[in-house]
Amino acid sequence: MSNFYQMTLAELSTMLQAGDVSSTELTEHFLSRIKQHDATLNSFITVVKDQAMTQAAAADNALKNGAAGPLTGVPIAHKDIFCTRGVKTSCGSKMLDNFISPYDATVVSKFKQAGVVTLGKTNMDEFAMGSSSETSFYGPVRNPWNIDTVPGGSSGGSAAAVASRLAPAATGTDTGGSIRQPAAMCGITGLKPTYGLVSRYGMIAFASSLDQGGPMAQTAEDCALMLNVMAGFDEKDSTSLEMGIPDYSAGLDHSIEGLRIGLPREYFDAGLDKNVKAVIQGALDQYRELGAELVEIDLPNSGLSVPVYYVVAPAECSANLSRFDGVRYGYRCEDPQDLYDLYTRSRGEGFGAEVKRRIMVGTYALSAGYYDAYYLKAQQLRHLISDDFREAFNNVDVIMGPASPGPAFNLGEKVEDPISMYLSDIYTIAVNLAGLPGMSVPAGFVDGKPVGLQIIGNYFEESRLLNVAHQYQQHTDWHRQIPNNYK
Amino acid sequence: MSLDTDDIKAIAKLARLKIDEADVPLYATNLSNILDLVEQMNSVNTEGVVPMSHPLELVQRLREDVVTETDQRDEFQNVAPATQDGLYLVPRVIE
Incomplete structure (x- = not known):
């Protein structure tokens, strides 16, 4: 048995380009892992085996003919919120259980054009409304680190699939934390871009002024590769930003010496689990060693x-x-x-x-x-919350804190109490209200459960976020940990 | 803020949602709790604060008024619950 599943998108891409593996082999490899493990995890709603094999064959041709891009031939999964032509797109709801989408979301069509293979559609909270992936019509997703716990949500299927390496990467969406919180709880790397950077066309709408699609992967380097495909102006989305897109991979190796990191007092208060706090503190110490300066800040309206x-x-x-x-x-x-x-x-x-x-x-x-x-x-308070961030970014380069107040909680624990469920997004929601980019990066464990470090950047500072996360990942190996049953 | 069962029935009607009679009290409790949470907004005076309409203070982009869509009626109606001769079928509205 080969160990393709232990590799990142970047590593798989290198092997594909060198001809050391074919897209067909990789696609078969991940489809067989899904078959082996997903009965337990329930991270997929739909697996598109035949379509994936056809796409893989086309990718292999492109690779042979020198027509391949950086991600040609790698297989990924899409959250089942992205409309996918000819494939059931349910958004985790009985309402759309019979919906075969007649068109592709812009994100899906961009990945197709890049030669990326789609393995299937991942499970999620119904219409992305939830923080545990338990409200799905298709049943709850289980966290591969501990199957009695939730994977977070709403992009919990994508997070669980990547954490268990059933897919090397996946797409997600984030309205109030739905990429960052499950990424934290499953020990993977997730990025919620600036509002308007990634097209919302064909991404089933929940809250239009907050929704934003983004990558969920093993590493910041992989998130950059995916964002290079996903970002960019789309005339089909009236809130898409008309602006040039940088190469998000270009700045990954920059030094972070002298980086000013803001630590909001409000994100380290009594509501934060003390063990999670210790893990975050460890990550901050690592950043200090890398030459960053830590500055306490206030976000009074957060x-x-x-x-x-x-x-x-x-x-x-x-x-x-x-x-x-x-x-x-x-x-x-x-x-x-x-x-x-x-x-x-x-x-x-x-x-x-x-x-x-x-x-x-x-x-x-x-x-x-x-x-x-x-x-x-x-909407008035939203202005005050945004102004707090503007003020803070006059003085610091990035803001750091926990992505979630605690590690993964037990299945069923919060399902009967909506308010306690809502409070699990307490550190992620302000970023959506302000439209800022944010990431979650694996930073350690509490009782065998992953903890995510949240990194928040100023508008359009995705390159800086990815650089800051990548430098941390060059000096730590939390992001390379795979849960025992999936090694 | 407390909502009673009649409030829930009125809201459900506005939202075009059929709620089982037995579930109404639980919705009343849940929604009242959510509105209590939301009440915290009143702890801050927002007099004179401009409501936020876009995170980047942008206005809606406009495009030329040209036809961009092709006719895909048949494909779109393939996923409809009931159609006939290119029309969507619903229960009789006018006797």
């Missing part, structure tokens, strides 16, 4: 991030999810009596409890007479 988010996100979700009407696509109830019955039963039966809760909160917050007290107030 404590309001969770309340603000639980107005903005549900309000936008209630509008976005009004498209699911049982008429044009998706689930339709049996034997509707009239149009009202068709709408209400199709939606009532097609959506799960958390999605219904959020639609109702949003409907209430946007209903006549309540707009100023909720949505307007939240």
Whole structure:
């Protein structure tokens, strides 16, 4: 048995380019790992074996003919929120269990053009609403480090698949922490880009002013390779930024001597698990050894991030999810009596409890007479939260802290208590409200469970984030750890 | 902020969601708790603060008004629950 699964995207790419392995061999290798392990993990909703083998054969041709790019022939997985032509795209919901997408999301089509093979679509919280990947219609995902615990969410399927090396990398989306928090809990590297950098076209909308797609991989170097494919202007997304895209791999080796790291006091307060705090402290010590300077900062309004988010996100979700009407696509109830019955039963039966809760909160917050007290107030506070970051970045280059207040929690532990679930995103949400880029990088373990270091950058500073993360990974090997049952 | 079962039924109606009668009290509890969390927003005075409309203070990009879509009706209607002659079928609206 070969050990391709232990390799990063960058290493697999080098082997493909040198002709040491074919895309067909790699694709078969990962498909067989999925078959072997995913009955336990439940990290995939759909595996597209035949399509993957066809794509691999095409990639092998391109490699032979010298028509290959840096990622041609590597297999990856897509979160099941990205529309994929001819493939079921469920968004983790019964509502879309029968939906075969008639088109590709821009992210999916960019990876196809780059010659990347799609292994399948990964499991997730329903419509990306959750922090544990337990709200999926297809059942919960399990964390490969400890199958009694959750992988985080909502991109928990992608995180678990990469952590167990069923796929060398995957895509994710992050509305309030849904790339960074599962990356932290599964011990992988994840990047949420600046709002507008990666096209949202064909990425099923949850909260349009917060949603952003990004890479989930083993290393910062791999995230850079993926971001090189994913980022860039797309006229099909009205919030896509019209700007040139740098080579995100180019600056990875820069020295971080003299880097100024801001540590928000609010991110190290009593709400942080003391063992997680110790792990983060260890990572910060490593950065100091690499020549960085640590500076305490304040983000005085960050404590309001969770309340603000639980107005903005549900309000936008209630509008976005009004498209699911049982008429044009998706689930339709049996034997509707009239149009009202068709709408209400199709939606009532097609959506799960958390999605219904959020639609109702949003409907209430946007209903006549309540707009100023909720949505307007939240958008004002959002400005104050963003201003805190602007102020901080006048004085520091990056901000660091934990990605999550604790390591992975047990399956079922928070499912009955929405508020405690919401608070597991307490350190990630402000970044989405401000539209900033953020990463989670493996930094150690607590009781065998991974802990993620969050690195937050100023707008468009993805290259710097990747450089800062890569330098850490040159001096540590947390990101190379593989859970025992998957070695 | 506390919502009762009648509030939940009114909101569900606005949101076009059928909620089982037995589940209404739990939704009332859950939503009331969420609104309590949201109430923390009132601890900060935001008088005069401009509401944020875009993280990068950008305005909506406009494009030329030209036809960019091709006709893919048949393909799109393949995933519809019920169609006939290129039309979406719904229960009778006008008697």
